[in-house]
Amino acid sequence: AGAGYGLPAAKDLVAVSYATDTAGSKVTAIQGSFGKGMQAGLYAGYMIGEKIGFEAGFSYLMSSKYNSTQQFEDGTGDSDKDEITAYGKMMRVYPALRFTIGEDATKGYLRTGISFGFGAKMTSETKSTSVSSSITTNSERTHEYSGGLSIGYMAGAGFTHMFSDQVGIFAEVGFNFQNWSPQERNVTKYTVDGTDQLAGMTVSQKTTEYNKEVTFDNSTFDPNKPSQQLQFHLPFSSWGINAGVHFSFGGK
Numbered sequence: 001a002g003a004g005y006g007l008p009a010a011k012d013l014v015a016v017s018y019a020t021d022t023a024g025s026k027v028t029a030i031q032g033s034f035g036k037g038m039q040a041g042l043y044a045g046y047m048i049g050e051k052i053g054f055e056a057g058f059s060y061l062m063s064s065k066y067n068s069t070q071q072f073e074d075g076t077g078d079s080d081k082d083e084i085t086a087y088g089k090m091m092r093v094y095p096a097l098r099f100t101i102g103e104d105a106t107k108g109y110l111r112t113g114i115s116f117g118f119g120a121k122m123t124s125e126t127k128s129t130s131v132s133s134s135i136t137t138n139s140e141r142t143h144e145y146s147g148g149l150s151i152g153y154m155a156g157a158g159f160t161h162m163f164s165d166q167v168g169i170f171a172e173v174g175f176n177f178q179n180w181s182p183q184e185r186n187v188t189k190y191t192v193d194g195t196d197q198l199a200g201m202t203v204s205q206k207t208t209e210y211n212k213e214v215t216f217d218n219s220t221f222d223p224n225k226p227s228q229q230l231q232f233h234l235p236f237s238s239w240g241i242n243a244g245v246h247f248s249f250g251g252k
Helices: none
Strands: 002-008 012-021 024-032 037-047 052-063 066-073 079-101 106-132 135-146 150-162 167-177 184-192 207-211 227-230 238-247
Touching: 002 167, 012 079, 024 066, 037 079, 037 238, 079 150, 150 238
Parallel strands: 012 066, 207 227
Antiparallel strands: 002 037, 002 238, 012 024, 037 052, 052 079, 066 079, 079 106, 106 135, 106 150, 135 184, 150 167, 167 238, 184 207
16 A cells, blocks of 8 residues: 655646737647546555565545636736646546565566556536626636546656565555546536626536537537537656555565
């Protein structure tokens, strides 16, 4: 059992900030990965020889938050400002091969395998302020992206130190290379000046499904069915340091 903190790897675009006024615009791309954040897990293994074995593990990731701002001013006092916070989570299971080096209480190891991500979710929270004719309107929206299985690659290198035949500690540098393509997006919160607006939204306004191919036909549009958009990928790769307690039920 162990825990650690992941730093972003294989960064990609996760958010965009911009500011627009009558003089022009400034756009900032925010690169990162939702693999950045706290993670904890359990693993179990079986050595089929002195140096090689099989391992299976489970981990839970709660990503750090990415913040962005999108602002427009028209020079007359009217303006729109969105403050957006995005973060994700994912559960992972992985089968792996484990190679060990050393004969003493302290042993080095290398593990490598496939990472299967499930139960993934990315949440985007937007707080908006709109000023028009000196009237200010505040709204809040939450979008949740979910669905789909993610397959990636994981590896780790570290050491274990046994205090007895059964109990020890471990520390490692781990890597996880993984993207995730959500299957749908749902609006789970929408308020204007504190008043809920979800009840007045159609299914197509609240739910979006993502597919590899989409056909748009205005003549057959049905507001009681989810909207359709093309699939896209979110980055969940990371590298970081993990540490924890190592239990052995077959000796050192």
